[in-house]
Amino acid sequence: MNIxxxxxxxxxxxxxxxxxxxxxxxxxxxxxxxxxxxxxHALEEAVLAKESAGGAVTVVxxxxxxxxxxxxxxxxxxxxxxxxxxxxDYPRGTDSHTQAKLLADAIKGMSPDLVFxxxxxxxxxxxxxxxxxxxxxxxxxxGVVTGVEVKGGAAIVHKEYAGGVMAxxxxxxxxxxxxxxxxxxxxxxxxxxxRQIAKTAKIDEFxxxxxxxxxxxxRRMFKPVSAGHAExxxxxxxxxxxxxxxxxxxxxxxxx
Amino acid sequence: xxxxxxxxxxxxxxxxxxLVVQGMDISGHWNRMFEQRVIWDYDLDNLExxxxxxxxxxxxxxxxxxxxxxxxxxxxxxxxxxxxxxRKTQTGTDLFTSPDLWLCxxxxxxxxxxxxxxxxIKIMPAVREQVVLAGSNVPPELQKAFEDTxxxxxxxxxxxxxxxxxxxxxxxxxxxxxxxxxxVDTLWYVGSYPSYHPRGIDAASAAARIFNALGIDFGILxxxxxxxxxxxxxxxxxxxxxxxxxxNIATFSKYEFNRMVVxxxxxxxxxxxxxxxxxxxxxxxxxxxxxxxxxDKLKPLLxxxxxxxxxxxxxxxxxxxxxxxxxPRELLCAIPxxxxxxxGRCRENGxxxxxxxxxxxxxxxxxxxxxMRLSERRVREAAEYGADVLAVCCPFEVSxxxxxxxxxxxxxxxxxxxxxLLDESMRG
Numbered sequence: 001m002n003i004x005x006x007x008x009x010x011x012x013x014x015x016x017x018x019x020x021x022x023x024x025x026x027x028x029x030x031x032x033x034x035x036x037x038x039x040x041h042a043l044e045e046a047v048l049a050k051e052s053a054g055g056a057v058t059v060v061x062x063x064x065x066x067x068x069x070x071x072x073x074x075x076x077x078x079x080x081x082x083x084x085x086x087x088x089d090y091p092r093g094t095d096s097h098t099q100a101k102l103l104a105d106a107i108k109g110m111s112p113d114l115v116f117x118x119x120x121x122x123x124x125x126x127x128x129x130x131x132x133x134x135x136x137x138x139x140x141x142x143g144v145v146t147g148v149e150v151k152g153g154a155a156i157v158h159k160e161y162a163g164g165v166m167a168x169x170x171x172x173x174x175x176x177x178x179x180x181x182x183x184x185x186x187x188x189x190x191x192x193x194x195r196q197i198a199k200t201a202k203i204d205e206f207x208x209x210x211x212x213x214x215x216x217x218x219r220r221m222f223k224p225v226s227a228g229h230a231e232x233x234x235x236x237x238x239x240x241x242x243x244x245x246x247x248x249x250x251x252x253x254x255x256x
Numbered sequence: 257x258x259x260x261x262x263x264x265x266x267x268x269x270x271x272x273x274x275l276v277v278q279g280m281d282i283s284g285h286w287n288r289m290f291e292q293r294v295i296w297d298y299d300l301d302n303l304e305x306x307x308x309x310x311x312x313x314x315x316x317x318x319x320x321x322x323x324x325x326x327x328x329x330x331x332x333x334x335x336x337x338x339x340x341x342x343r344k345t346q347t348g349t350d351l352f353t354s355p356d357l358w359l360c361x362x363x364x365x366x367x368x369x370x371x372x373x374x375x376x377i378k379i380m381p382a383v384r385e386q387v388v389l390a391g392s393n394v395p396p397e398l399q400k401a402f403e404d405t406x407x408x409x410x411x412x413x414x415x416x417x418x419x420x421x422x423x424x425x426x427x428x429x430x431x432x433x434x435x436x437x438x439x440v441d442t443l444w445y446v447g448s449y450p451s452y453h454p455r456g457i458d459a460a461s462a463a464a465r466i467f468n469a470l471g472i473d474f475g476i477l478x479x480x481x482x483x484x485x486x487x488x489x490x491x492x493x494x495x496x497x498x499x500x501x502x503x504n505i506a507t508f509s510k511y512e513f514n515r516m517v518v519x520x521x522x523x524x525x526x527x528x529x530x531x532x533x534x535x536x537x538x539x540x541x542x543x544x545x546x547x548x549x550x551x552d553k554l555k556p557l558l559x560x561x562x563x564x565x566x567x568x569x570x571x572x573x574x575x576x577x578x579x580x581x582x583x584p585r586e587l588l589c590a591i592p593x594x595x596x597x598x599x600g601r602c603r604e605n606g607x608x609x610x611x612x613x614x615x616x617x618x619x620x621x622x623x624x625x626x627x628m629r630l631s632e633r634r635v636r637e638a639a640e641y642g643a644d645v646l647a648v649c650c651p652f653e654v655s656x657x658x659x660x661x662x663x664x665x666x667x668x669x670x671x672x673x674x675x676x677l678l679d680e681s682m683r684g
Contacts, residue, residue: 014408014415034407188399190388191406192495 001055001150003046004110006103006117006133007039007075009065013122024218028092035071038118044182045148046116047079053150058082058110062099062208064090073198077189083201088208095214096121096129102208103129104136112174114155119143119178130178142169143178158183298346306351311382317372318342324366324374329608330359333633334626338366338376351383353393355625358384362490362613363572368604377490380613384492394492401617402493405500409482410448411617419451420478426461428468432478439512441473442546445527447519448483449651455658456651462679463519463543469557469682470550474517480507484523486530486573491614498534501526505536516540519675520651521573522612528578542574544583544649544674551590558681561593564670566677567643568596569634569657570606571650584649587674591681599641607634611652631660638669645670647677 011017011031020027046057059075061068063085072083086102107115115137120127127143134141147158150173159167160180171177233240248254274283307316318339325337336359341351351357360380367375387393388402404413423430433443444467450460467474482500489497508516516538518524527540547554566588574580581603588596601607608615610630615622619629635657638646646657646669657671 014417016417187391188403190391190402190493190495191499192385192493193389193391195495195498196389 001050001053001113002111003050003055003057003114003116004107004112005039005043005046005057005059005075005080006107006115006129007043007059007061007071008036008099008118008121008129009033009061009068009071010036010121010123019221019223023220023222025093025221033065033067033092035074036118036121036123038120038122038179040118040186041182042116042118042177042179043075043078043080044184044186045145045177045179046114047187048182048184049114049148049150050079050081055113056081058084058112060084060086060103060106060110062086062090062094062102064092064094069198069203070194072203073194073201074189076197076201077193078187082204084204084206086206086208090208090211093123094211096124096126097132097214098211100129100132101136101212104133105209106206107133108137114148114150114173115139115176116148116179117176119145119180127178130176134176137174137176139174139176140171141176141178142171144180145177146179146181147183148177148179295346299348300346302345302348302350303342306345306379306383309382309386311378314373314375315342315345315379318370318374319372321371323369323371327365327369327605329361329363329365329610329630329633330626332607333628333630334359336360336625338370338374338379342374352387355621357387357393358395358398358614358618358621359625360613361572361608361610361615361630363608364576365572365605365608368576381490381492381494384490384614385494386492388492395618395621397620398491398614398617401614402488402491402496405483405485405488405493406496409500410452411483411488412448412452414452416482417479419448419481420476422451422457422460423464423476423478425457426464428465430464431475433475433511434478434480436475440475441514442467442475443508443511443513443516444474444476445484445516445518445523446476446481447523447651449655450519451481453651453655455654459651459654459673459675460519462673462675465679466547466554466675466682470553472550475511475513477507477511482507484526486522486526487612487614487616489526489530490612491617497526497530501531501534501536505531505534508536508538514539517543517546519543521571521578522650522652525573525577542578542580542583542649544574544587545580547678548583548586551586554678555590558591558678560681560683562591562677562681563593564644565595565597565642566645566647567599567638567641568602568647568674569599569609569638569653570603571648571653572606572608572612574649575606576604584647584674587678588647591677594677594681597641597643599637599643601637607637609634609648609650609653609656611650611656616652616656628664629656629660631656632664635660635664635666635669639664639666643669645672645677647672647674649674 012034015031018027050057057080059080068085076083086106117130131141142157144160145157146160149156153173155171157169233243306312322339325331325339328337330336360376362377401411405411409416446460449456482503485497485500524542608630654671661669
């Protein structure tokens with residue numbers, strides 16, 4: 001069974017964020033990049049699937065930082081069998097539409113049975129990479145998955161909904177899965193092992209094509225300024241509900 | 257090559273009926289007194305698994321005298337010693353999967369007394385490294401410490417960018433090299449526990465006040481500083497240590513300074529003995545020796561008497577590993593009113609606190625294999641000698657001993673870094 005895991009690096013969440021001089025984005029060049037946490041879970045779920053059903057795991061990403069090799073070596077140390085990267089003029093913060101096209105083009109040639117990727121990433125919170133890759137490849141997509149079991153030519157996936165609701169889907173392969181959490185915590189790869197692998201690992205390179213772009217641009221990004229205060233209302237739920245209705249009417253927000 | 261067991265393998269030894277050596281006929285039944293060692297009656301596969309590892313050879317040299325068992329701190333509260341490991345590998349124990357692998361704190365008391373120089377400081381890290389690479393049988397608490405060190409530059413899992421926050425509350429200037437932008441005389445490597453742990457911050461702040469009072473021209477690295485990783489190295493993550501060494505050496509090399517001073521013995525050991533192998537050769541002192549060099553200026557500042565009975569715990573990595581027993585005592589004796597009381601297990605025979613060799617992150621594991629923590633055993637000893645204060649000079653120790661004082665019912669025993677005692681006497 002051939003599993004491909006698509007990964008992406010995002011800014012380290014504990015770094016301080018400054019807006020860039022254009023005022024259109026966070027100053028990404030000043031930040032330290034780490035592997036997207038949901039992609040860590042996607043990798044773990046892929047390695048677990050390989051360990052139980054057999055096969056090989058290939059990890060691939062678009063190199064937007066020039067430092068993707070470290071993440072690929074770490075993935076190999078955690079149990080991936082092959083690593084690949086897409087190179088070209090793709091700066092930090094390259095949008096998910098572009099990444100999805102570049103990744104789909106590379107993944108097509110890998111004949112995957114399953115494509116795993118984190119259901120979302122901490123930088124753009126788009127959640128669209130998985131569905132867009134699936135659309136490019138013509139594969140079905142299931143997101144917010146917390147467990148995958150491969151049986152015959154299909155995958156049984158465990159999907160989470162809000163309110164504590166869960167569902168079990170049977171998905172025909174090949175398919176794209178957006179992983180919310182692996183069914184076991186991601187394993188630790190000793191730095192000793194990562195450094196050992198870094199000496200001998202071979203990373204396949206794909207030259208990426210034109211960037212389709214997101215179709216939208218950010219006009220302004222700014223830190224919200226506190227303009228006023230919040231009014232706290234006491235009382236029974238009925239009393240507060242009446243106050244809310246009165247406020248909505250007063251502000252002219254009802255089309256009557 | 258002949259190391260480990262090779263010298264005495266049965267194939268290498270012959271018994272002769274007649275024997276003439278250098279013209280002398282020594283034939284006779286007396287030369288048949290020399291029989292093969294008893295060890296060859298046992299299956300030696302598990303022993304050879306260790307002795308075949310680079311660094312593991314010396315385990316094969318043990319001849320069972322048990323001098324190590326008498327001084328091993330873990331055997332006092334459990335059933336463990338190098339000699340026992342040597343014997344157990346002959347009777348079915350595989351060190352790679354045995355819990356014994358994680359009980360050694362690398363305190364070196366065994367090596368100090370071993371007539372055959374069986375070196376657990378090399379043997380344990382060699383086996384642990386293989387186990388860590390394979391990823392199985394590593395206690396989860398230790399694994400988390402490795403992960404936190406790799407991700408955040410400190411084993412406490414605190415954010416890298418908060419490493420210099422303690423400076424704001426020190427009450428005295430603590431220059432940070434990146435902002436200072438000029439050479440200093442002394443680069444002070446603060447360390448992870450003094451930067452993040454509340455009791456470590458107490459010692460770091462005391463050190464800052466003392467350095468200021470002495471007019472030392474110093475600077476710290478602030479958020480550019482990363483953990484020394486020496487204990488992680490001894491616990492099996494050599495690659496993590498090397499990565500940190502490369503990063504730290506690159507950072508040190510950015511700045512100009514005449515000498516380095518460190519707060520803790522573990523980084524003292526790393527910078528003095530290991531970093532030169534990676535291209536980082538710096539003149540480094542532990543703060544105790546550094547302050548003794550300034551004692552003529554420090555002593556007049558120690559105005560307020562500290563009328564307490566103080567006993568001193570020799571840190572393994574300052575004492576046994578690096579030969580420094582006197583500087584801490586000179587500092588304590590310089591404090592007016594302080595009465596220094598020595599514990600029975602002091603100086604070369606000091607009793608390990610349990611923090612070294614990864615022990616700092618293995619308590620959840622070792623408690624299943626010992627009757628009490630090493631720190632609890634040590635605190636009881638301090639109490640037996642009637643001490644009011646247990647003085648320390650290693651950042652691992654203060655939290656270990658304060659916990660142990662509470663858990664053994666010795667709440668009245670105070671635990672203080674020597675820096676805190678000096679600071680108390682200085683502040684008048």
